[in-house]
Amino acid sequence: GGWAGSGLGGGRHEGDVKGRRCLMSEYALPTTLHTGDLVLLKTQLHEFDLFAEAGAKPGDTGWVSASGLTRECNIVVADDLQSGSLDVREFLFVVVDQLNYIAQRDLSRVRKRLARQPSEPTPSQLAELNTTQLAAAHEDEGNKQKMRSGVRPVAYGDIIQLQHLRTKLFLRICPKKCALLEHTSRMADLHTGCVNAWLRVNPFIKHRGQGMHIQLGEQVLMESAKLGDHWNLNWARCRNSANDEVYEVNCATGGRGWYMQLYSRSVEHDAHVLSCPSPLRLLHSHTQGLISASCSLEKPEPYVRRPDPAVERSNAKDIWVIEPRSPERDRTLHWNATPVLLRHFGSGRYLAVSADELEDARNGALGMLPSGDIPIPGETRRKSTLAKATSPSSKSSPKSPSRRSVSIKPGAFPTKRTSGGKAQPLPAIISSELVDEPGPASWFFLEPHSNLDPHSFSAAFIPRGGHMMLRWNEPDTGTEYWLSCQGQPKGHRNSLRMHWSSTRYTRDAVRIDVLDDPIDQLDD
Structure with missing residues (x-):
């Protein structure tokens, strides 16, 4: 379904609740946990201090991740899930009301x-x-x-279930099975659904009582409704068969405190609303091709792939995952208002504007290009020593910066002035690329494809399955660029180059094709 909500980091997040008045005003404020919320299970990893807070120091925060293959749950140590190569969908759970079995x-x-x-x-x-x-x-x-059905606030003492978003399975406590590594505890795994998946939420701190609404950002205990008697969800630091130190999720007497970290909140008609994180395909209708990228780390250039219409095949190169830009921002996707990231599903890297060409332009290496002259990615980089040092295909050395260090920040460009005192103009065409770490060069906005008055839709949710334009704003000057394809061939195959154009062409509108599960869409 579609989701809209607040942040990913620690603590409470008020967020912008505009557009969510379809819920009751009590439900609209993201301070109380509700059924239907998409949450991350966070815990502190202090083994001997049960009342320590997560995030007090680096490396003391863990997140529950679940595997659809083994159906096992474990703890991944990370200060946050926004950076790095972690797929946030492996960590997302839906708060579900108690079901009947x-x-x-x-x-x-x-x-x-x-x-x-x-x-x-x-x-x-x-x-x-x-x-x-x-x-x-x-x-x-x-x-x-x-x-x-409609959402409701969750109070202490209520029985809920946690459904893993990626696998659609429920977190279950096995009363008659010991944990795989910690044999004094009970096993916790994923299941299609049964009474063993019922979890009673109890207060972790004494000043919270039964019947009080659960506030986001506070620790809770999750007791097995089947076992009772303080058998709570727990973690244990153990050694696996390979002698690696791992954190196993299980159920034990006493248990640990868990943070229900709100990732997003369901909205009315959520089946028709684009949300984060959504796997999708982007169809460039004018060229009848799909915006794709290679899964190889040595090929950082996205392109338009035009498959044979007679052969119906799905390809991991065509799948992208839309993600929120910042954990502190509201995750409701609106036209022209919500910055997003596009992560390539096959390679795990992010779509971005070429930072090398922008820096070359600021240094006067490129100058203003006419809209018909499309710079071929790689040719302009040879003109700049900075581009050579940051090129993904170049060999890394202690003196050359890594691709992960390239980012665009407001005020980071050189302020070269012309004789008239004006700043050096940016090029009309900029190449596109994939980067490992998302930065300001990877922050995009979605806008309607209609060129009549695109800003009139700013307050509306973005529907699934419609057409849109992908826009990037240069942070220093506010210059707008749109993802574009002007038909220049790429290589010897039936593919076309992608770039960013300062001229908005309605023909460059792409259709959003949301996938329920990209793994099921791929061919064997």
């Missing part, structure tokens, strides 16, 4: 009983099986309607 439990018992008996089932047993199957189907539909 009575009919599904009865159906499982009937199937086990029929499987154990040596003879064929009798007509009465088949009738019982059909009745329980029908009841389980009605129960499953009721659970789906409950998950789609």
